[in-house]
Amino acid sequence: MSADTTAPAPSLTSVFVRLKLSLLRNGLRQSGGRTAAYVSSIVFGALFAAGTVLAFVLLRGHAPAATVAVLVTGALALSWAVMPLFVPTGDETLDPSRLVMLPLRPRPLVRALLVASLVGVGPVLTFVLTLGAALSLAHGAAGTVVAVLGVPLATVTCVALSRSVAAANIRLLTSRKGRDLALLSGLVIAIGMQLVNFGAQRLGRAGGLDSLEPAASVVGWLPPAAAIGAVDSASRGDHAVAAARLLLTAAALAALVHWWRRSLVRLMVEPDGSTIGAASDAKADGRSGTGLLARILPGGRTGAVMERSLRYVWRDPKTKAAWVTSLAIGLIVPLFNAFQGGGSIYFACFASGMLGMLMYNQFGQDTSAFWMVAQTIATPADAYAELRARALALLSVTVPYTVFVTVVTAAVLGDWTKLPEGLGLAFGLLGAMVGTGAVTSARFPYSVPQDSGYKNVVPGQAGLAWISIFGGMITAAVLSSPLIAATIYLHVSDQRSLLWLLLPAGPLHGALLVLAGLKLAAPRTARRLPEILASVSKG
Amino acid sequence: MPDQAFDGTSDREGTAPGEGAVPAVRVEGLWKRFGQQIAVNGIDLVLPAGRFIGLVGPNGAGKTTTLSMITGLLRPDHGRILVAGHDVWADPESVAQVKARIGILPEGLRLFERLSGRELLAYTGRLRGLPGAEVDKRAAQLLDVLDLTGSQNKLVVDYSTGMRKKIGLAAALLHNPEVLFLDEPFEGVDPVSAQTIRGVLERYTSSGATVVFSSHVMELVESLCDWVAVMAAGQIRAQGPLAEVRGSAPSLQAAFLELVGANGREAAGDSLDWLGGGAGPGGGPR
Numbered sequence: 120m121s122a123d124t125t126a127p128a129p130s131l132t133s134v135f136v137r138l139k140l141s142l143l144r145n146g147l148r149q150s151g152g153r154t155a156a157y158v159s160s161i162v163f164g165a166l167f168a169a170g171t172v173l174a175f176v177l178l179r180g181h182a183p184a185a186t187v188a189v190l191v192t193g194a195l196a197l198s199w200a201v202m203p204l205f206v207p208t209g210d211e212t213l214d215p216s217r218l219v220m221l222p223l224r225p226r227p228l229v230r231a232l233l234v235a236s237l238v239g240v241g242p243v244l245t246f247v248l249t250l251g252a253a254l255s256l257a258h259g260a261a262g263t264v265v266a267v268l269g270v271p272l273a274t275v276t277c278v279a280l281s282r283s284v285a286a287a288n289i290r291l292l293t294s295r296k297g298r299d300l301a302l303l304s305g306l307v308i309a310i311g312m313q314l315v316n317f318g319a320q321r322l323g324r325a326g327g328l329d330s331l332e333p334a335a336s337v338v339g340w341l342p343p344a345a346a347i348g349a350v351d352s353a354s355r356g357d358h359a360v361a362a363a364r365l366l367l368t369a370a371a372l373a374a375l376v377h378w379w380r381r382s383l384v385r386l387m388v389e390p391d392g393s394t395i396g397a398a399s400d401a402k403a404d405g406r407s408g409t410g411l412l413a414r415i416l417p418g419g420r421t422g423a424v425m426e427r428s429l430r431y432v433w434r435d436p437k438t439k440a441a442w443v444t445s446l447a448i449g450l451i452v453p454l455f456n457a458f459q460g461g462g463s464i465y466f467a468c469f470a471s472g473m474l475g476m477l478m479y480n481q482f483g484q485d486t487s488a489f490w491m492v493a494q495t496i497a498t499p500a501d502a503y504a505e506l507r508a509r510a511l512a513l514l515s516v517t518v519p520y521t522v523f524v525t526v527v528t529a530a531v532l533g534d535w536t537k538l539p540e541g542l543g544l545a546f547g548l549l550g551a552m553v554g555t556g557a558v559t560s561a562r563f564p565y566s567v568p569q570d571s572g573y574k575n576v577v578p579g580q581a582g583l584a585w586i587s588i589f590g591g592m593i594t595a596a597v598l599s600s601p602l603i604a605a606t607i608y609l610h611v612s613d614q615r616s617l618l619w620l621l622l623p624a625g626p627l628h629g630a631l632l633v634l635a636g637l638k639l640a641a642p643r644t645a646r647r648l649p650e651i652l653a654s655v656s657k658g
Numbered sequence: 659m660p661d662q663a664f665d666g667t668s669d670r671e672g673t674a675p676g677e678g679a680v681p682a683v684r685v686e687g688l689w690k691r692f693g694q695q696i697a698v699n700g701i702d703l704v705l706p707a708g709r710f711i712g713l714v715g716p717n718g719a720g721k722t723t724t725l726s727m728i729t730g731l732l733r734p735d736h737g738r739i740l741v742a743g744h745d746v747w748a749d750p751e752s753v754a755q756v757k758a759r760i761g762i763l764p765e766g767l768r769l770f771e772r773l774s775g776r777e778l779l780a781y782t783g784r785l786r787g788l789p790g791a792e793v794d795k796r797a798a799q800l801l802d803v804l805d806l807t808g809s810q811n812k813l814v815v816d817y818s819t820g821m822r823k824k825i826g827l828a829a830a831l832l833h834n835p836e837v838l839f840l841d842e843p844f845e846g847v848d849p850v851s852a853q854t855i856r857g858v859l860e861r862y863t864s865s866g867a868t869v870v871f872s873s874h875v876m877e878l879v880e881s882l883c884d885w886v887a888v889m890a891a892g893q894i895r896a897q898g899p900l901a902e903v904r905g906s907a908p909s910l911q912a913a914f915l916e917l918v919g920a921n922g923r924e925a926a927g928d929s930l931d932w933l934g935g936g937a938g939p940g941g942g943p944r
Contacts (some may be wrong), residue, residue, distance in 0.1 A: 295816060423784035427770060427777075434772040434813070488768040490731055491829070495785040497754030645750065649733040656767065 131227050135235035143239065164240055168247040175251035185351040186335040188252035192273060192347045193338040195245055199277040201307075203285035219387055229380045236278050246274045249343075253350045262354035265361050269346035272365070276343035276372045283379035289386060299436040306440040310447045317455040340364065342371035420501075424508035425515070431484075432516075437567060438484060441477060441575075449473040450524055457531040464532060464541035467525040471545040472592075474517040475552020479591060480584070481509050481560040482644075483567045487656035493648040503641035506557050510633060513553060521545045540606055540618045543625025547602040550629020551595035554636025561640040561647065563587035566657035577657045598632055680743040682707040682837045682868040683728060688737035690723055697723040699892035700737075705870060705885070707742070707836075710863045712879035713872040714914060715889035721872040722765060722841055724889070728870075729762045729839050742836055758786075761830030763823070765841035765872075771815035775806055775825045778814055779832060786833040793832070800828040805854055820851035827855060831862065838862065840871035844878060856882065876911040886910070890918040 171191075178184045218228070236242065253266035339348030349364035412429060416422040431438045449470030456462035482489050496502050525545050529538040565580040565587065576584040602625055609618050644651065685703035690696075698720045705711050715721050726732035728739050730746050730753065739746040744755040770778055776797060783793030801807045804824040809817065814825060823843055830838060838859075844852050859882075863869050873879050879886060880900065887897040895917040896903045900910070907913035 418784075418790065419787065420785055423781050427773065427781050430777070431770075431772055485770075486768050487766075488770045490762070490764060490767045491770060491782065492785070493731065494729075494757060494762060495787075497757050498750040501754075649731060652731055 131223070132231040132234050135231040136238055139235045139238045161240060164244050168244050168251075171248055172251035172254065175255040179255045183331075184255045185339075185348075186331050188255050188351070189335045189339045189344045189348050190331060192249055192252050193341065193344040195248060196273075196277050196280060196341075196343050199245070199281040200284050203281055203288070223387075225380050225384050225387075229376060229383060232282065232383075233275070233279060233376070236282055237275065242274060242278055245277050246270065249273045249277075249347060252347050256347065256350045256354055258354040261356070261358060261361070262350055265353040265365065266350045268365060269350050269368070272368050272372065273343035273346040276346070276368055276375065279372055279375040279379065280343075283375045283382065286379050286382040286386065289382075303436055303440050303443075306444050309444045310451070313448055313451050317451070317459075320459065340367070342368040345371075420495075420504045421508040421511065424505055425512040428509055428512035429515070437569060437575075441484075445473040445477055446520065449520070450527075453524060453528040454531060457528050462528065462532060464525065464529055464534065464537040465544065467521070467528045467541050468545050468548050470524040471517070471521045471549035472552060472595075474513075474520065475549050475556060475595070476588070476592075477517075478510060478513055478553045478556025479559055479587060480563075480565060480567070481506070481556070482564045482651050483560075483655045485655060486567065486569060487652070489652050489655050493652055496645055496648060499642040499645045502561075502644035503637055506560070506637050506640055506644065510553050510557060510637060514549075514633075517549060518546075521549055539622035543621030543623070544599075544602055544606060545625070546629045547599045547625040547632075548595065548629070550626070550632040551599040552591075553629075554632035554634075555591040555595045555598070557633075557636040557640040558643075559587040559591040561643040561651070563590075564651045564654045566655050580654075580657065583654075599628070602628055679707050681705055681740075682709070682711075682742060683870065684740040685724075685728065686738045688724065688727060688739065689735045690720075690727060690732070691735060696892055698727070698734075701889075701892070701894045703887060703894060703897060705868070705887070707868050708863070708866050709868055709885040710859070710883045711868065711870045711885045711887065712883035713870060713887050713889060714874065714876060714879050714910075715872075716874060716918065716920075719889045720892040721889055725839050725841050725870070725872055726764070729760060729764075730757065731762075731764065758833070759836040761833065761835035761838045763826045763830045763838075763840045763843055765845065769814055769822065769826060769829070772813060774811045774813055775801065775817070775821075775828075776810040778825060779828055782829040783832045788833060796832055797828070800831060803854075803858060804828055805851075819846040820848050823847050824851060824855060827858065831858070835867070837868045837870065840869065842873060843871055844873065844875065876909070876914055880904075880910040888914060888917050 175184075175188065178187060249270045253270050257263050257266040338344045339351075345364040346368040349361040349368070352358075352364060353361035412426050416425050432442050433439060449472075452469045453462060453466035456466050482492070485492060492505060496505060522542065525538065525541045529535055529541060563583050563586050565583045566577045567575055568577050602621065605624070606618070606621060609615065609621075681704045683703060683705040685701060688698055688701045688703075690698040701720075701724065703724075713721050713725070723732065727734045727737075728741065728746065734747065741756045742759050744759070745752045746756050747753075770781065773781060779797035779800065780790075780793055783797065784790065788796075798807075801810050804827065806821065806824055806828070809821060814822065817825065823846075827840070827843065830840075840859075843855060843859075847855065859869055859871075871882075884900055885898070886900050886903050888895045888903060904910050904913045907916060
């Protein structure tokens with residue numbers, strides 16, 4: 120080898136870039152379906168980038184151009200910052216723990232890693248988007264010059280941000296807690312989509328973009344969006360402001376690289392203590408069987424099962440993701456609709472529907488640990504106690520939450536007269552969902568994969584899951600139809616003074632449906648224990 | 659403690675198997691197939707009570723399938739299973755009798771891993787209907803004996819393989835079962851944990867309870883068990899007191915290889931006569 124010790128840096132950078140290129144090439148060389156997915160994601164990305172650039176060009180010269188350009192860049196930077204925490208990238212060139220055994224100096228290593236991480240679909244997409252943002256703003260010579268400097272600067276800062284966040288958290292990310300965090304990524308996407316959906320609706324209305332101006336004026340000073348803000352300032356003739364914003368971004372980049380380098384050095388020279396950390400953390404939050412929860416809950420099987428179910432809501436990433444998604448979407452949908460003036464108290468039923476869904480596939484949520492439950496069930500009475508305790512654990516959270524969502528929705532709508540019927544319907548639906556959930560748990564159990572944040576059904580059981588969820592939901596709708604029919608009848612026949620009757624009728628109807636569901640499910644569960652165990656053990 | 663246990667087992671060595679008492683497990687014509695493959699091919703077994711019993715056989719012999727069917731976790735295609743005189747697959751009343759009398763440590767199934775070791779025992783004990791104070795007392799003692807007290811507040815998901823086996827064993831023993839079924843309890847377990855598990859099991863059988871465990875490690879079975887059942891290709895090849903099954907063979911390993919017809923395979927080594935790290939005469943062509 121001709122590489123001598125006086126100039127090792129360029130060769131190191133080219134080694135990393137070539138490594139990255141071969142990984143990308145090998146990604147394309149993978150078997151059938153994966154190649155197709157890879158190519159289609161690239162095509163989709165290219166189309167998306169082209170569309171966005173076109174939109175930016177069309178926006179050029181219009182008033183909200185600066186607001187949109189700055190906020191898009193800000194959102195881009197945010198996604199780069201959180202991505203390493205939720206999406207395991209599989210980009211092994213960037214995992215410093217793989218480089219520990221190599222004799223590398225920090226400075227050339229950081230440079231090489233930074234250049235290598237600029238190679239890829241993501242950085243190219245970021246470059247194109249920031250280029251579009253700059254295109255919508257750049258006017259005149261000064262604007263063009265700042266854009267030429269600002270676009271690469273913003274792109275590199277995005278990548279450096281992502282890498283430094285990842286390096287600082289790599290111990291967390293490779294530990295069990297980090298993997299748990301990655302499992303919550305599905306949740307972030309589910310809730311994020313709801314927020315984006317409502318945000319887009321809000322902005323779609325005339326003048327909606329103006330409301331974002333204050334946000335843009337702040338984000339415009341935050342790197343790397345400040346680099347795009349600088350393009351706008353320069354185009355307006357505020358050369359000093361433009362220079363300040365560019366310098367701010369450059370300083371942020373320098374600080375990020377410095378932080379990254381320090382994390383890398385620490386990672387390379389210090390032993391990995393992640394397991395020790397995990398152990399002491401668990402000790403801190405671990406409580407014995409005589410904790411607060413145990414003291415409140417009833418004794419015997421009911422208390423034990425409720426306690427375990429509620430602990431799992433907090434401790435098991437898959438269960439937690441399902442719960443937080445249901446709680447958040449159950450709140451977002453009625454509230455946002457109410458805020459936008461298009462809402463109705465009946466949207467609060469959405470919350471009870473989402474929450475009731477958590478009763479579905481109870482045993483699938485246990486995974487193969489269901490054998491521990493199956494071992495203690497012999498008679499339908501045992502199965503009834505088990506299912507009832509699970510329903511009680513669910514209801515102990517969902518009943519107050521349903522009241523909360525309905526009351527808040529009524530408050531936002533300013534229509535308290537509809538609260539009784541809204542509550543009645545919501546409870547009726549919740550009861551129907553929990554009741555059908557118990558039956559489908561016994562009849563159509565399926566495995567929930569534990570290693571993926573996105574998949575909730577293992578291959579081969581999708582049909583079973585669809586029957587369980589949609590069959591159950593349709594049944595629940597049919598079962599709560601008497602309440603719905605009564606509401607419609609009382610409205611149509613103008614007997615609104617009697618609508619308060621739904622407040623006692625709804626919970627009563629719901630409670631009866633829960634009881635009926637549990638009674639129906641218990642003997643089936645007791646009879647089918649081995650079949651249920653086999654069905655939920657495939658994850 | 660182990661000494662006492664050995665005294666106890668040697669006392670029982672003299673009595674005939676299952677004589678006078680209800681056997682711990684009686685299996686008649688047990689059958690199970692998965693698709694084309696017959697996993698358990700019509701086996702009959704009588705396992706006497708109060709013994710340390712080893713179910714041995716190569717991988718894929720049907721040991722786990724058999725144990726799963728005996729413990730009520732897998733439904734058999736045909737056959738009858740009695741545990742302590744109660745039918746495992748009959749009416750709920752009989753099933754309840756069986757489930758109250760057995761403890762299981764399965765292989766390849768999860769535990770409720772997001773509970774701490776202590777919480778897992780509290781949960782299991784209360785699910786079994788034991789009073790809270792009694793669960794706490796027994797759990798504390800089991801954790802202590804199994805050397806898990808220091809990790810009792812750690813989540814089971816962060817436990818090592820040996821610790822998982824030990825907490826699983828504690829959960830299986832908590833309700834003081836008559837018969838304990840352990841599927842490969844020493845697989846992947848370090849020697850220290852293995853010795854701990856062994857000590858607990860020996861103490862348990864010395865008080866008259868029955869342990870049935872599966873393994874493919876013959877030395878282990880030979881040193882622990884006083885009764886063995888040899889399984890291969892879904893069938894029972896031999897069952898009885900250890901000395902009887904071993905017969906004139908120098909070790910259980912040799913007897914086992916003979917029983918499953920694997921002795922001839924040693925000759926297969928001849929075709930690898932070039933092996934030897936280059937030290938041998940035929941270092942191989944260059």
